[in-house]
Amino acid sequence: MAAVKQTVEHVASLEKYKHGFVTDIEQDFAPKGLNADIVRFISAKKDEPQWMLDWRLDAFERWLAMDEPDWAKVSFPKIDYQDSYYYAAPKTKTGPLSLDEVDPDILETYKKLGIPLREQEVLAGVVGSPKYAVDAVFDSVSVVTTFKKELAQVGVIFCSMSEAIREHPELVKRYLGTVVPVSDNYFACLNAAVFSDGSFVYVPPGVRCPMELSTYFRINAENSGQFERTLIIADKGAYVSYLEGCTAPMRDENQLHAAVVELIVLDDAEIKYSTVQNWYPGDPVTGKGGIYNFVTKRADCRGDRSKVSWTQVETGSSITWKYPSCILRGNESSGEFYSIAITNGRQQADTGTKMIHLGTNTRSRIISKGISAGRSSNTYRGLVSAHPKAKGARNFTQCDSLLIGKHCAAHTVPYIEARNGQAKFEHEATTTRLSDDQLFYAMQRGLSQEEAVQLLVNGFVKEVLQELPMEFAVEAQKLVAISLEGSVG
Amino acid sequence: MSVAAAIKSRDAATLPGKRDEDWRWTDLRGLIRAVPEPSAPVTGDLGAGPFDALADEVIVVGNGVGAAHIDVLPGQTLAVALRIVSRGDGAHAARVSVSVEAGGSLILFESYEGEGAYLSQTGLIFNVGGGATVERIVLAADSADGVTVSQAEIDLAPNAAYAQTTLTSGARRQRLQTTVNHPGGHAALRLDGVYLLADKRHADLTTVVTHGGVDGVTTQLTKGVVRDQARGVFQGKIIVAEGADQTDARMGHHALVLSDRAEVDAKPELEIYADDVACAHGNTVGALDGDALFYARQRGIPELEARAMLTEAFIGQVVDRMEHEGARHVIRAWATERLRG
Numbered sequence: 001m002a003a004v005k006q007t008v009e010h011v012a013s014l015e016k017y018k019h020g021f022v023t024d025i026e027q028d029f030a031p032k033g034l035n036a037d038i039v040r041f042i043s044a045k046k047d048e049p050q051w052m053l054d055w056r057l058d059a060f061e062r063w064l065a066m067d068e069p070d071w072a073k074v075s076f077p078k079i080d081y082q083d084s085y086y087y088a089a090p091k092t093k094t095g096p097l098s099l100d101e102v103d104p105d106i107l108e109t110y111k112k113l114g115i116p117l118r119e120q121e122v123l124a125g126v127v128g129s130p131k132y133a134v135d136a137v138f139d140s141v142s143v144v145t146t147f148k149k150e151l152a153q154v155g156v157i158f159c160s161m162s163e164a165i166r167e168h169p170e171l172v173k174r175y176l177g178t179v180v181p182v183s184d185n186y187f188a189c190l191n192a193a194v195f196s197d198g199s200f201v202y203v204p205p206g207v208r209c210p211m212e213l214s215t216y217f218r219i220n221a222e223n224s225g226q227f228e229r230t231l232i233i234a235d236k237g238a239y240v241s242y243l244e245g246c247t248a249p250m251r252d253e254n255q256l257h258a259a260v261v262e263l264i265v266l267d268d269a270e271i272k273y274s275t276v277q278n279w280y281p282g283d284p285v286t287g288k289g290g291i292y293n294f295v296t297k298r299a300d301c302r303g304d305r306s307k308v309s310w311t312q313v314e315t316g317s318s319i320t321w322k323y324p325s326c327i328l329r330g331n332e333s334s335g336e337f338y339s340i341a342i343t344n345g346r347q348q349a350d351t352g353t354k355m356i357h358l359g360t361n362t363r364s365r366i367i368s369k370g371i372s373a374g375r376s377s378n379t380y381r382g383l384v385s386a387h388p389k390a391k392g393a394r395n396f397t398q399c400d401s402l403l404i405g406k407h408c409a410a411h412t413v414p415y416i417e418a419r420n421g422q423a424k425f426e427h428e429a430t431t432t433r434l435s436d437d438q439l440f441y442a443m444q445r446g447l448s449q450e451e452a453v454q455l456l457v458n459g460f461v462k463e464v465l466q467e468l469p470m471e472f473a474v475e476a477q478k479l480v481a482i483s484l485e486g487s488v489g
Numbered sequence: 490m491s492v493a494a495a496i497k498s499r500d501a502a503t504l505p506g507k508r509d510e511d512w513r514w515t516d517l518r519g520l521i522r523a524v525p526e527p528s529a530p531v532t533g534d535l536g537a538g539p540f541d542a543l544a545d546e547v548i549v550v551g552n553g554v555g556a557a558h559i560d561v562l563p564g565q566t567l568a569v570a571l572r573i574v575s576r577g578d579g580a581h582a583a584r585v586s587v588s589v590e591a592g593g594s595l596i597l598f599e600s601y602e603g604e605g606a607y608l609s610q611t612g613l614i615f616n617v618g619g620g621a622t623v624e625r626i627v628l629a630a631d632s633a634d635g636v637t638v639s640q641a642e643i644d645l646a647p648n649a650a651y652a653q654t655t656l657t658s659g660a661r662r663q664r665l666q667t668t669v670n671h672p673g674g675h676a677a678l679r680l681d682g683v684y685l686l687a688d689k690r691h692a693d694l695t696t697v698v699t700h701g702g703v704d705g706v707t708t709q710l711t712k713g714v715v716r717d718q719a720r721g722v723f724q725g726k727i728i729v730a731e732g733a734d735q736t737d738a739r740m741g742h743h744a745l746v747l748s749d750r751a752e753v754d755a756k757p758e759l760e761i762y763a764d765d766v767a768c769a770h771g772n773t774v775g776a777l778d779g780d781a782l783f784y785a786r787q788r789g790i791p792e793l794e795a796r797a798m799l800t801e802a803f804i805g806q807v808v809d810r811m812e813h814e815g816a817r818h819v820i821r822a823w824a825t826e827r828l829r830g
Contacts, residue, residue, distance in 0.1 A: 424775035424776070
């Protein structure tokens with residue numbers, strides 16, 4: 001019960017969105033708007049080689065010819081892509097080598113966010129302290145990367161995307177855009193043209209990454225879209241667990257976030273990718289000011305017996321459009337998707353996954369828990385498909401929705417395509433509200449209504465929380481509680 | 490776009506195709522380059538329909554021509570066989586309206602009987618009054634070259650009971666669609682389906698149920714068996730509007746894929762705007778249970794016989810839910826012929 005008590009206390013201490021503050025740091029902006037010159041500006045700003053610039057310009061050309069997709073169950077005013085900044089970098093001294101050199105304001109921001117940089121412990125030489133490698137993304141440029149040395153000892157490359165382009169062009173050239181092609185979709189294409197930075201991870205054959213890698217995002221500059229590009233490669237027999245967490249300050253203008261995450265998993269390798277997303281969801285009454293989160297995440301299980309596990313806790317953003325997918329190409333490869341999506345106020349989420357079975361004896365598992373409250377709308381949209389050659393493909397899908405309140409909406413839109421006789425697909429979905437009986441029971445035992453709701457909701461999402469790494473699980477449980485604040489009674 | 494309008498205007502470009510979300514798995518635009526000439530009236534002896542012996546009255550609609558109204562008066566009980574007959578290679582559309590007034594009772598045996606490479610569309614409108622009961626049994630026996638679209642719109646009044654079982658062996662391309670306006674108010678709805686597909690046949694069972702009011706019940710069970718290069722499609726959508734509390738809606742779709750080149754596509758959808766509801770759907774796709782097959786064979790039953798038995802039992806669950814006993818016999822014979830033939 002300690003965790004519950006802690007959650008309750010935490011909620012009580014909060015009045016509004018906790019992370020709604022803005023750190024004022026001099027920004028280095030690209031001019032407003034988007035054209036080929038801006039793309040050149042971004043590329044030049046980052047000292048990129050010609051091949052990278054060509055790649056961006058090609059993407060930009062294609063993007064111009066594409067239309068914004070409108071099939072998701074979300075509605076928002078049309079985005080004016082010319083009314084936004086596409087590059088914003090905090091002015092830093094050249095090449096910060098340690099945290100001491102990092103702008104104290106930035107560190108202060110991290111402190112307010114409670115980011116477990118774990119620097120103090122490690123610097124003080126605390127024995128047995130958990131080791132986390134954090135590639136902290138402040139706005140668009142990675143300002144500090146720690147634990148590089150320890151990782152380098154085992155051959156793991158963990159750096160910012162721009163650094164990878166400079167230092168490891170052969171790996172970037174070989175893998176970038178091979179999972180999410182440049183013109184895959186409108187937002188991925190935009191990202192390819194203007195991506196600012198992101199993380200790059202390469203785990204060499206047979207190496208089990210000695211620590212969990214994590215990146216913290218934070219959208220900070222007013223009106224600057226953030227375009228992360230993440231590329232993770234697990235070579236044969238490698239293993240890596242990657243954590244992604246985000247918070248953003250409160251503001252009035254809608255902010256566009258169009259990230260691309262590509263995972264490549266070779267023979268016998270495994271990637272575990274966990275996300276806690278806590279961006280500003282907009283004003284609870286008017287829905288104004290929240291983040292637009294249009295993300296393309298895809299894993300390619302290229303090798304035999306490879307494995308990918310996506311775990312996500314989506315509580316923020318005013319609009320979420322996100323489908324972390326697995327292409328199960330290698331024989332006996334497997335994909336997992338565990339998701340908690342919570343919408344409150346005026347939030348709209350259209351999220352789910354795609355499991356594309358191409359190899360023989362491939363397996364996938366989808367557990368999705370959606371919770372809608374307030375006047376929000378929450379959609380699960382998923383695809384499970386088996387190619388004619390995917391003999392013995394196996395999928396289990398469970399998507400449950402919980403409704404809290406009279407004006408919210410929950411939708412389930414699964415697509416199942418079985419194209420051979422040896423695939424076995426099971427899907428089940430339920431939609432209910434919080435049980436009155438259970439609420440009554442919990443309250444009759446002395447819990448307040450809010451506490452009872454939290455208890456039941458935590459039970460509802462438990463299956464997914466269990467999949468998160470320990471550090472994240474605690475944070476996520478708190479987030480679940482905060483997100484549903486004031487939704488009952 | 491409406492299929493009826495495309496047939497009338499003979500503009501193939503206005504047919505629905507895979508770019509239309511609701512038709513993504515039943516692509517007509519990509520299949521039909523040019524809408525065929527309008528069909529000539531059907532001549533000659535059509536023979537007996539599958540349900541003639543069970544009905545008080547038989548109505549024939551041949552190539553879009555024929556009587557198109559069925560009225561059931563308050564308190565009246567009626568069993569009607571409606572035969573939608575297609576002959577030749579032309580295109581035709583028909584409209585049928587059915588009205589069952591308060592307290593009336595209708596058993597409708599609807600059969601699609603086709604020969605040739607036709608393009609046929611049938612639009613049906615049902616008005617079911619308060620306390621009225623309807624059982625609609627649809628048996629679609631189209632030709633392997635035919636393209637058929639049947640679209641029924643059903644308006645229920647509170648306290649009405651409507652039960653439907655759609656059975657099909659597919660066509661070159663076939664869509665059997667049912668849209669129901671469910672008012673709640675203790676109206677009860679059952680929408681079942683069976684598809685048994687072989688060769689290169691295609692069948693699409695699509696349903697959309699909108700719960701508009703408090704206290705409505707919907708149950709749905711669709712089962713399918715596909716073999717050879719056949720393709721079965723199931724799209725079921727349940728919408729619960731804001732305020733339609735105490736809705737209880739359950740949907741199941743289960744399919745057996747009996748060959749490596751057959752395909753099943755399913756989209757069981759829930760769209761819920763009310764919180765005090767119990768909605769669920771289940772969907773499974775797979776091969777026959779190897780253990781059950783092994784057990785049967787080990788008891789001395791030849792493999793083919795064992796497969797047929799298991800498949801019949803699989804389908805039997807839907808057939809058993811039909812209320813009309815005579816219709817159950819007709820359907821069992823139809824299924825046996827398809828599964829053992």
